[in-house]
Amino acid sequence: MSTVQISAADVNKLRQQTGAGMMDCKKALTETNGDFEAAVDFLRKKGAKVAASRQDRESNEGVVISRTSADGKRGVIIELNCETDFVAKNADFVAFANAIADVAVEAAPADLDALNAATINGITVAEACIEQTGKIGEKIGVSKFEVIEGEKVVAYIHGNYRLGVLVALTAAPAGVDEAGKDVAMQIAAMNPIAVDKDGVDASVIERELEIAKDVIRAEGKPEEMVEKIATGKLNKFYKDSTLLNQEFVKDSSKTVAQFLATVEKGLTVTAFKRVALGA
Numbered sequence: 001m002s003t004v005q006i007s008a009a010d011v012n013k014l015r016q017q018t019g020a021g022m023m024d025c026k027k028a029l030t031e032t033n034g035d036f037e038a039a040v041d042f043l044r045k046k047g048a049k050v051a052a053s054r055q056d057r058e059s060n061e062g063v064v065i066s067r068t069s070a071d072g073k074r075g076v077i078i079e080l081n082c083e084t085d086f087v088a089k090n091a092d093f094v095a096f097a098n099a100i101a102d103v104a105v106e107a108a109p110a111d112l113d114a115l116n117a118a119t120i121n122g123i124t125v126a127e128a129c130i131e132q133t134g135k136i137g138e139k140i141g142v143s144k145f146e147v148i149e150g151e152k153v154v155a156y157i158h159g160n161y162r163l164g165v166l167v168a169l170t171a172a173p174a175g176v177d178e179a180g181k182d183v184a185m186q187i188a189a190m191n192p193i194a195v196d197k198d199g200v201d202a203s204v205i206e207r208e209l210e211i212a213k214d215v216i217r218a219e220g221k222p223e224e225m226v227e228k229i230a231t232g233k234l235n236k237f238y239k240d241s242t243l244l245n246q247e248f249v250k251d252s253s254k255t256v257a258q259f260l261a262t263v264e265k266g267l268t269v270t271a272f273k274r275v276a277l278g279a
Contacts, residue, residue, distance in 0.1 A: 004034040018043055019092070020135050044127065047134020054083075054139040060278045061088040062143075065101040066155035066164035075153035075166040076104040077275045078115070079144035080129075087138050094161065096132060100125055100142060112145040146273040154180025158188040161277075168271040173264040182250060183243075183260070187274050192243040195269050200242065208237050243269060 006029045014025040014036060020043050028046075032038035062081035068074065080097040087093050099120060109115040116126040123131070125142065132140040150168025154177060157164050165184040169176060186192075194200045212233040216226050239245045244257040251259065260267045 004030075006030055006034060010034065014039055014043075018131070018135075024134075043134065044123075044131055047131045049134075051130045051133040051139065054133065057083055057139045059083050059139040059141065059143075061085050062277060063088055063094055063097045063161035064144075064157065064164040064275050064277050065097050065161065066157050066166055066275075067098075067101040067105050068153050068155045068166075069105050072152055072154075072172065074105070074108070074147065074149045075155050075168070075273075076101060077144070077146040077155075077164040077166055077273055078104055078142055079164075079275055079277060080140070081143050082136070082140055083138040087136055088161075093132075093136070096128075097161075100128075104145065104147070108147075109145070112142065115145045116142060144275050146275055148271045148273055150270050152176050152180065154184055156181055156184035156188065158185070163188055163274070163276045165275075166273045167269055169260075170266070170268050170270055171264060173267065175263055176267075179260065179263045179267075182248075183256060183269065184272075186246065186249050186256060187243065187272050189249055190243075190246055191274065192246060192272075193241050194243070195272065196242050196244045197238040200238070205234065208234055243272065 006026060010029055011022055011026045014020070014029060015022055018025065018040060020028070024043060024046065025039070028039040028042040032042055059081040061084055062079060064077060064079045066075065066077045078097065078101050080100060082088055082093060103118050103120050103125060104115055107118040109118050116124065118125050120128050129140045129142065146166065148166050148168050150170070152169040152172035154167050154169070155165070165187045167180055167184045167187060169180055193204070209230050212230040213226050216229050221229060244255065246256050248254045248256050248259040257268065260269070
């Protein structure tokens with residue numbers, strides 16, 4: 001046991017540095033003879049032990065953060081999970097998620113593994129999550145990471161960090177931020193499966209056609225009419241399920257494509273990402 005005197009100021013300094021509880025900080029300093037770096041490692045190891053003991057716990061709560069780079073040409077979405085809604089609503093937890101989103105923007109990692117390996121406050125994101133597990137007592141981790149690039153990327157967060165959207169546009173005319181937000185809100189509400197019909201997977205099209213044909217035959221329609229009616233149903237599917245063909249929620253007299261054309265001729269969406277918490 002250490003014979004070094006651990007002052008309240010030392011404990012508070014370590015607490016400010018790590019965010020750990022006062023008693024945990026005092027124990028860490030005592031166990032490490034007042035060595036601050038060793039005390040930080042002690043706390044991290046404590047967090048790792050807590051994290052390991054909670055690997056079988058469900059962590060379906062949390063927050064979704066969407067963010068764009070300063071030049072507006074790159075956007076990221078991260079989902080940071082915890083176990084309870086109580087922790088998800090905690091300001092420190094939300095701040096931690098925002099800090100990870102900042103790293104995702106600045107370090108430009110290629111995927112989730114690269115994000116977890118990126119540096120935040122001198123350690124990796126994965127290690128920082130373990131530290132948070134030790135402090136909070138719940139399993140903490142980043143489960144989703146999405147990124148898109150474009151001439152103009154707009155980010156939107158819906159429902160108290162429950163859903164995040166990114167939308168990439170072909171240009172950045174006046175009013176594009178507001179228009180981009182409107183389109184992002186459309187994506188949040190209507191959950192399209194692709195930007196346009198060209199982006200729909202061939203297997204999805206085949207499935208929709210087969211379902212339509214089976215329904216038409218069940219209705220007793222002549223076989224020679226089945227293909228034509230099924231094609232009409234497929235076009236209705238595109239209208240309901242692809243972003244540019246959907247009715248614009250803020251003005252149903254226009255499609256999303258037509259709305260964007262009122263902002264600037266030729267303005268359109270090149271990509272989007274939608275991440276819903278726990279989905």
